[in-house]
Amino acid sequence: MAVNSESATLPRTGAVVAVLAMAGIVVSLMQTLVIPIIPRLPEYLNAGADDTAWVITATLLAAAVATPTMGRLGDMFGKRRMLLVSIVLMTVGSVIGAFATSVLPMIVGRTLQGLAAGVIPLGISVMRDVLPKEKLAGAVAMMSASLGVGGALGLPIAAVIAEYGSWHMLFWVSAVLGAISFVAVTMIVPESPERAGGGFDFAGALTLSVGLVALLLGVSKGASWGWTSTATIVCFVLAVAAFAAWVMWELRTKAPLVDLRVSSRPQVLLTNVASVVFGFAMFATSMVFPQVVQLPEQAGSGLGGSMLMAGLVMAPMGIMLLFAAPASSYITNNFGPKITLMTGAVIVAAGYLIGAFVLHSEWQLVVIGIIIGIGTGLAYGAMPALIMGGVPPSQTGAANSFNTLMRSLGTSFASAIAGVITSQMFIDLGGSHVPTGDAFTTIMLIAAGAAVVAFLVTMTIPKRSAPVEADDVGVEPARMS
Structure with missing residues (x-):
């Protein structure tokens, strides 16, 4: 439960935020741990490439199902409780993956890992219920950014482990981190007092x-x-x-899973629409940068680097998501989350526009990634604040989970569209189809356009939220613009 004394809450607040952000990073880290070994999964699991592709697809599908479900269960039975359940599922799935030697148990393990996707929206909802208002904007920005931080940092970490150790170590690392997160959440994070009525x-x-x-x-x-x-x-x-x-x-x-009447409020609906578009924009770097780094120089669009180099190029972007959290908090507290989201969209659009024509060296990719990371960090911190400003406290779990799902749908669409573009714009290099530089430029320009669309959608979000909810996120109603 919340602590009333400010002197008592300040150190507690820092510990709660740190532990929840760590849990979010661990769960998002799990998503990218298998990327370096995807080409070798058929060899490791003695299965065809079509079968091993389900190692990725199963996690994606499980996360889509779990995110809104865990949010509603958190509102009903306790957000911290469902947070711990999610971490346990991820840890068990990691252990199964660590022991797997064939494709079926690996898919089972990855499915369980995907069921932990609700950790970040649940963590944000816990923050709303247990943190003082003046600390909430910064804490939410950091928790929301953990989704991208773990994904970016996971690539170089996984590449090092896969290159110098057994691939099973990837899953053991995930299991150990999951266990540490479980203990930390149990010891530090209080249960939120808010409960939603009705059945599941x-x-x-x-x-x-x-x-x-x-x-x-x-x-x-x-x-x-x-x-x-x-x-x-x-x-x-x-x-x-x-x-x-x-x-x-x-x-x-x-007693709906997602209250569509609340979700149809302009502030909530338009934020979710912007989240889909912004999720598309954010993921484009993951589709372009690793390929540009690793493609051979003979292709004309590649730098001939390793998977480790690709991960190192992506890492600064993830780090900037965390560094942008204080700025996101400052803008939100002084001007409102709407302005924060619009600012983030402009910065991301600028980063992609520059990147569309400057993809010729690793340092250029790093600079572009830093720009996009700053914009994404601002935007990801603002989205939950906008959502929580439009829903009652008893529905924050479901509402934040649904918003996270919208972002995930955007990333899925980005992956599909980028796949179509690279499959249509290629050159033949030694019998292999290699994407052209024009393909990467097209993806970057589309991502820039998506960020502009997110900006325009955000502009239409009303200046004020429902009177009884606006105050709950530490943002005055007059500052929702």
């Missing part, structure tokens, strides 16, 4: 899960299946049908 919406969870799985399956596998293939079309049709059924059910049930 099983029908809503099922229909939303079916829609998300069908949509993401079609997006992630469309390139390999064929975008006009029967399997891809069936996935998209099923997704549309499931989402339609979900919306109709959520509007009728008394």
Whole structure:
């Protein structure tokens, strides 16, 4: 429960924020740990490339299902409790992956790891309930940024481990970090006092899960299946049908998984729309930078570097997400989260516009990544503040989880579109199709355009949120602009 004495809360506040941010970084770190070994998974697991591709896809699908579900369960039974459950699932999945020698247990382990995706939105919701208002904006910015920090830092860490040690060590590291996070959360983080009434919406969870799985399956596998293939079309049709059924059910049930009436408030709805677009923009660097670094120089678009070098190039961007948190907090507290999000979008757009024409050396990629990292850090800190300014405290878990899901959908769309572009714009190099420099330029320009769209959408967010909620995030109603 919250502590009333300011002198008692200040050191406690720092510890709570540090532990929750660490948990967020550990979970996002897990997402990128397997990237360096993806090309060798068929050899390691004695399976075909189509089968080992599910090591990635299973995590994506599990995260999509778990994020809104854990958010609602957190509102009902305790956000800290569900946070610990998520960390346990990730740790167990990591141990299974560490022992795996075939593809099936590896997929099971990665699925359990994906079920931990709700840690970051749950952590943000805990912060709203237990931290003093004046500390909330900075804490939320840091927690939100942990999603990108772990992803960026995971690449060089995983590359070093995979190059100099057994690939099983990747999962042992994840398991140990998960155990440490569990102990730290248990000892430091208090349970939030807010609870939502009603029962769990099983029908809503099922229909939303079916829609998300069908949509993401079609997006992630469309390139390999064929975008006009029967399997891809069936996935998209099923997704549309499931989402339609979900919306109709959520509007009728008394205790919905996601309160669509609250989510349709302009501040919440438009923030979620901006989050989808911004998620697209943010992920483009992950699709471009590693390929540019690792492609051979003969391709004309590559630098001939290693996976480790690619990770090191990405790391400064992740670090800047954390460094941008205080700036995000300052702008939010003084001018409102809307201005923070708009500022972040402008910086990201500028970074991508510059990067579209400057991808010729590692140091240039680092500078571009730093610019984009600053903008992303500002924006990611503002999104939860906007969401929490439009929903009651008892719904912050579900609302933040849904917002995180929107960002994830944006990254999935970015991956699919980037895959289409690189598959269409290539040269033949030694029998292999290698993306051209124009392909990378196109992706960067599209990402810049996405950031501009996010800016324009954010401009339309109303200046004021609902009167009873605006004060809860430490942002005065008059400063929501």
